[in-house]
Amino acid sequence: MLMFKYTGRKKDGSLAKGTMQGNSAHEIKQKLRDDGISPREIIETKATIFNRDLSFGGGRVKNEHFVIYCRQFATLIRAGVSILEATEILAEQTEAKKLKAVLGDVRQDIIGGTAFSDAAEKHPKVFPSLFINMIRAGEMTGNLDQSLEELATYYEKQHSLKKKIQSTLAYPAILTVLIIAVVIFLIVAIIPQFSAVFDQFGGELPGITKFVLSLSDIFQQFWWLIVLVVVGAIGLFIFAYQNNKAFHYSVHVALLRMPSFGKLLQKTAIARMTRTLSSLFTSAVPILNSLGIVAKVVDNPVISKVVREARDNLESGGTLSEPLKEHWVFPPLVHQMVEIGEQTGTLDYMLEKIAEFYEEEVDRSVDSLQSLIEPIMIVVLAAVVGFVVLSIMLPMLSVFTEIQ
Numbered sequence: 001m002l003m004f005k006y007t008g009r010k011k012d013g014s015l016a017k018g019t020m021q022g023n024s025a026h027e028i029k030q031k032l033r034d035d036g037i038s039p040r041e042i043i044e045t046k047a048t049i050f051n052r053d054l055s056f057g058g059g060r061v062k063n064e065h066f067v068i069y070c071r072q073f074a075t076l077i078r079a080g081v082s083i084l085e086a087t088e089i090l091a092e093q094t095e096a097k098k099l100k101a102v103l104g105d106v107r108q109d110i111i112g113g114t115a116f117s118d119a120a121e122k123h124p125k126v127f128p129s130l131f132i133n134m135i136r137a138g139e140m141t142g143n144l145d146q147s148l149e150e151l152a153t154y155y156e157k158q159h160s161l162k163k164k165i166q167s168t169l170a171y172p173a174i175l176t177v178l179i180i181a182v183v184i185f186l187i188v189a190i191i192p193q194f195s196a197v198f199d200q201f202g203g204e205l206p207g208i209t210k211f212v213l214s215l216s217d218i219f220q221q222f223w224w225l226i227v228l229v230v231v232g233a234i235g236l237f238i239f240a241y242q243n244n245k246a247f248h249y250s251v252h253v254a255l256l257r258m259p260s261f262g263k264l265l266q267k268t269a270i271a272r273m274t275r276t277l278s279s280l281f282t283s284a285v286p287i288l289n290s291l292g293i294v295a296k297v298v299d300n301p302v303i304s305k306v307v308r309e310a311r312d313n314l315e316s317g318g319t320l321s322e323p324l325k326e327h328w329v330f331p332p333l334v335h336q337m338v339e340i341g342e343q344t345g346t347l348d349y350m351l352e353k354i355a356e357f358y359e360e361e362v363d364r365s366v367d368s369l370q371s372l373i374e375p376i377m378i379v380v381l382a383a384v385v386g387f388v389v390l391s392i393m394l395p396m397l398s399v400f401t402e403i404q
Contacts, residue, residue, distance in 0.1 A: 004028045008039040025122065026105050061126050065096040067152075067159045070131075074148035083116050083144075102126045115139060129293050130154075130276060134283040147283045154279045157359065158272065164366050165268060171370070175377040179384055184219070186388045191216040194392050205395050212391035249301045256302060256329060260372070264365045269300040270334060271358035273307065274351045281348035288315060302329050320347070333357070 006028060007017040016037045020028050025042045032039045061069075069090060076086040087110060091103035102123045109119035117136035120127040131151060138147025195213055198205060205213075219226065240247045256262045256269075273294055280290035291311035295304045309323040321339035324330045334354055341350030 005041075005043045006032060006037075006039055007041045008032055008037040010038075011036050026108055061096050061099045063155075063159050063162065065094065065099055066126075067155045069094060069096075069099060070148070070152040070155050074145070074152040077145045077148050084110050087116075099126060128297060130280070130297050133285050133289060133293055134280060137280075137283045137285045141284050143283070150279045150282055154275060157275060161268060161271065161359065161362060164362065165264070168264075168366050168369055168373075172373050172377055175381065179377075179381050182381070183384055183388065186385070187212070187216045187219050188223075191388070191392070192220065198395055206391070206398075208387070209391045209395050212388060245301075249305075252300055252302050256300075260369060264362065264369060265300075266329060267358045267361045267365060269298060269303045270330065271355050271362055273298045273303055274334070274358065275355035278348050278351035278355055281351065287320075291320075306330070 004025060005017070005019050007015070010016050020031060028042050029039050072090055072093070073086055076089065077083070081089070084107065087103055087107045091100055091107060094100050094103070105123070106116065106119040109122070110116060115136075117132055117139055120135065121132050134147045134151055135144065138144035191212055195216070198209070198213075241251060242248070256266050258265075276294050276297055277290055280293060281287070285293075288311055291307055291314070295307040295311070298304055298307065306323055306327045306329065310320050313323050314320055319339070319342055321335045321342060324335040324338060337350045337354050338347065341347035
């Protein structure tokens with residue numbers, strides 16, 4: 001739910017003002033009228049902890065629901081169904097409560113004579129700027145069905161790409177947590193039981209055993225401090241990542257320069273950037289507007305910075321390919337094909353081909369990375385557990401040898 005400030009007049013002419021929650025300004029206006037207040041001004045404001053409802057994941061529409069909505073909307077418009085009827089049908093069919101409520105507001109705005117793009121623009125948390133601009137371009141050119149087809153294809157590809165990356169990262173993340181849990185269990189629960197046995201045996205313990213025993217003592221005595229330091233470090237990192245632009249940028253540079261994984265992130269970002277630009281150009285969105293939108297939706301500050309530089313370069317009479325050529329994040333293939341597209345007037349086609357190439361590259365990279373990660377993580381798990389077990393077995397073997 002959004003928070004709105006309002007001012008208006010009651011039936012007796014007295015001033016009424018305050019805050020009210022709702023899904024849109026239109027809904028607030030209707031509520032005020034139902035309460036006998038004639039609204040004069042309604043402004044969306046940020047909710048504070050004192051005036052907002054607690055919400056657990058209900059504020060935004062899930063990717064899969066939005067992808068389904070785009071494809072169904074495109075299909076209905078292509079079949080000759082009017083925008084109003086399509087909106088009514090999809091509002092009834094969608095499983096997403098947030099999307100259902102927003103489509104209800106959009107429907108009311110359309111009935112009131114508002115264009116679909118303008119009605120959707122009132123709900124930026126549901127309809128991204130890319131969606132709104134491509135719809136607006138489709139309305140202006142009379143090719144709304146084509147714009148919707150482009151959007152449906154675009155969001156389906158982006159959703160598929162995101163799922164592949166998530167599935168690739170899920171396995172090492174789970175194994176990393178498993179390794180940490182196993183090591184902590186061995187150090188806290190198993191090693192202390194052998195410590196007393198080693199004291200009874202006497203003699204000089206191997207260095208590896210001394211190290212593990214010391215580590216076990218530290219964990220048992222200062223576990224609260226370790227937890228505090230880890231939580232504090234994670235919290236500090238998240239805070240700096242979200243609030244310090246220089247640190248945020250540096251993290252992404254470091255990620256892009258990582259071996260193997262960095263290449264995957266680079267290809268994913270380039271595929272998303274070129275696919276978005278291609279879709280916008282195909283829908284006749286002006287190039288400067290397109291670059292501004294791409295800079296926001298690409299989700300990578302390194303790529304975004306170059307896109308903004310390209311926009312400034314175009315605005316001053318330069319070319320799109322020049323800033324791409326000068327930056328390390330873009331391989332020669334990208335700026336060469338963009339340059340050819342600019343020279344031949346086929347930039348949208350070239351961008352589409354670049355997107356297709358890097359989407360295929362991401363698929364191959366994901367497959368190879370998955371085949372590489374599995375044995376590496378298994379070896380790491382075996383090495384860590386083996387190290388702890390070896391620290392226990394070495395003094396035991398020495399004792400058995402002496403007894404024999």
